Amino acid sequence: MTTATSFVLARAREQVLERGEGLSEEQVLEVLQLPDSELDALLELAHEVRMRWCGPEVEVEGIISLKTGGCPEDCHFCSQSGLFESPVRSAWLDVPMLVEAAKQTAKTGATEFCIVAAVRGPDARLMAQVAAGVAAIKDAVDINVACSLGMLTPEQVTALAEMGVHRYNHNLETARSHFPNVVTTHTWEERWETLRLVREAGMEVCCGGIVGMGETLEQRAEFAAQLASLTPDEVPLNFLNPRPGTPFGDLEPMSGPDALRTVAAFRLALPRTVLRFAGGRELTLGDLGARKGLLGGINAVIVGNYLTTLGRPAESDIDLLGELEMPIKALNETL
Amino acid sequence: MSAVGTFCDRCGAPAGEGDHARCVRERALEPPRFCPECARRMVVQVDPFGWTARCSRHGERTS
Numbered sequence: 001m002t003t004a005t006s007f008v009l010a011r012a013r014e015q016v017l018e019r020g021e022g023l024s025e026e027q028v029l030e031v032l033q034l035p036d037s038e039l040d041a042l043l044e045l046a047h048e049v050r051m052r053w054c055g056p057e058v059e060v061e062g063i064i065s066l067k068t069g070g071c072p073e074d075c076h077f078c079s080q081s082g083l084f085e086s087p088v089r090s091a092w093l094d095v096p097m098l099v100e101a102a103k104q105t106a107k108t109g110a111t112e113f114c115i116v117a118a119v120r121g122p123d124a125r126l127m128a129q130v131a132a133g134v135a136a137i138k139d140a141v142d143i144n145v146a147c148s149l150g151m152l153t154p155e156q157v158t159a160l161a162e163m164g165v166h167r168y169n170h171n172l173e174t175a176r177s178h179f180p181n182v183v184t185t186h187t188w189e190e191r192w193e194t195l196r197l198v199r200e201a202g203m204e205v206c207c208g209g210i211v212g213m214g215e216t217l218e219q220r221a222e223f224a225a226q227l228a229s230l231t232p233d234e235v236p237l238n239f240l241n242p243r244p245g246t247p248f249g250d251l252e253p254m255s256g257p258d259a260l261r262t263v264a265a266f267r268l269a270l271p272r273t274v275l276r277f278a279g280g281r282e283l284t285l286g287d288l289g290a291r292k293g294l295l296g297g298i299n300a301v302i303v304g305n306y307l308t309t310l311g312r313p314a315e316s317d318i319d320l321l322g323e324l325e326m327p328i329k330a331l332n333e334t335l
Numbered sequence: 336m337s338a339v340g341t342f343c344d345r346c347g348a349p350a351g352e353g354d355h356a357r358c359v360r361e362r363a364l365e366p367p368r369f370c371p372e373c374a375r376r377m378v379v380q381v382d383p384f385g386w387t388a389r390c391s392r393h394g395e396r397t398s
Contacts, residue, residue: 062383063383064381064382064383065380065381068379068380068381087347087368087369087376088368088379089376089377089378089379090378091378091379091380093380097380097382101382101383101384104382104383104384105383241364244346282364283364303383304382304383304384305381305382305383305384305385305386306381307381308365308366308379308381309364309365309366309381310363310364310365310366310381310386311364314383314384
């Protein structure tokens, strides 16, 4: 350990672990630049921070796509854009299947079930389907319902809050400075506005993004700092899984050490936030990644499959939590 | 999976032509997208614990 890297970790220990103050953008960049030889020490510190400020519980969530494909937006990572030559076709899920998925999710011990639609923002038909789905789930399953339906109007935010949607996901996806390289059909600021409305309505804010989309380390640090300034209740951290037919389809998945360094750096920027392992972890980190991430700052997971790709079997993650003696967060507790 | 059938269910190309090693590898973390019998794009629904894929000509497959 050099004097410089030793200083980075020692300062983070004092600032984040002892005082609970997240790292600044410049400090996050220094963490992202730590050499592989410091990775174990970094992950250990991030784990200590998570245990100190969040506790040992892990929040488990299942997600499902209510409306798949045919999206008018051009998010360059997404196989559901109707603007790319992706093999993903449009599909709608009916309410009985939605309820069944929520039931199966709850059986794993999960407390969160997120309904997702590939849209710019919901139209009246989608809002009606969501209303019917949320009501049916609440009648049948004891689980928190979250939604991710794109950009919202103030009226739609109010409607979702009144349905009992407790958390809304809307990812900023990447650093503000990198966003125009990722999406051109809407702006980072439009996304921020929806997040502002969600918070005003009293719903929990879930906002994260995808790393490994060609951003520099400086932009990755910028993104962490921008998320920290939002103070979201949850940050889902995805790793790019290059999808065939998308503009990012030929990018190389980020390396395992880079992914883990990013996990730890985001934890040190956001010491009290629910930091969720999301899509791409199986590709980037393999089976060992779940363990290393959970011992490196992660305190929430998406179990089972994702929206258009498959994940590890849910029981693999649940068994791992048992092995690590990390209890699943109970319903109605707040991490 | 993948290249088993007349067509590769990941890329839709004839299973007997070209190299589908990557398709086979990627299919571990992807549902099928093309009907292995006719190469039509299928309507696929992924849920937390499985998937269904429907070809307009050859019907539904499940995980």
